[in-house]
Amino acid sequence: MPIQPRSLDLWAIEQTAGLVSDARIMNPDLAAHVVINAADAQGLDNEQAADYVRDLESLMLLIPTVGRRKAFANAIAQGRSVLELATRDKDIKAINELNELVTAVYAGSLVGA
Numbered sequence: 369m370p371i372q373p374r375s376l377d378l379w380a381i382e383q384t385a386g387l388v389s390d391a392r393i394m395n396p397d398l399a400a401h402v403v404i405n406a407a408d409a410q411g412l413d414n415e416q417a418a419d420y421v422r423d424l425e426s427l428m429l430l431i432p433t434v435g436r437r438k439a440f441a442n443a444i445a446q447g448r449s450v451l452e453l454a455t456r457d458k459d460i461k462a463i464n465e466l467n468e469l470v471t472a473v474y475a476g477s478l479v480g481a
Contacts, residue, residue, distance in 0.1 A: 370405035370434070373417035385424040392426065400426060403469060404433040432468035437461065 369384065371377040381402065388400040402421050407414045414433060421429045434440075439459030443450045450462040 369400070370403050371417065371421070372406045373404055373408060373413040378417060378420050381421065381427070382424065385426045388426040399428065401428050401430050401473070403430040403472075406436040407433040409435065430469065430472045432465060432472050434465045434469060435461065437465075439463075 369381070371381050384400075388398065392398050404414055404417055404421075418429055418433075421427055437450075437459055439450045439453065439457070439462035442457060443453055446453070450459060450466055453459075
């Protein structure tokens with residue numbers, strides 16, 4: 369599940385962690401992963417959010433973060449992924465972030481896994 373490095377998302381993720389813990393009673397192998405989305409380009413908020421998630425025992429933090437980039441909004445407006453944008457609109461950082469996220473999800477590159 370994606371979260372932004374903001375107070376409201378962090379408060380909500382704490383409740384989600386509780387639900388995941390409850391669900392593990394029925395499914396002990398349930399895995400729940402979190403990615404920092406719309407991450408800030410600078411400042412401490414991203415790392416503080418990551419630390420907060422790491423402290424929640426029932427959730428695992430994905431290593432890559434996805435930044436707040438205009439390319440994502442532009443792609444969505446066109447019904448596309450950033451990988452599908454025309455050459456003139458390509459944002460290499462956005463493409464790299466998306467590729468890193470896909471690799472983490474499908475290759476199991478997880479913190480605490």
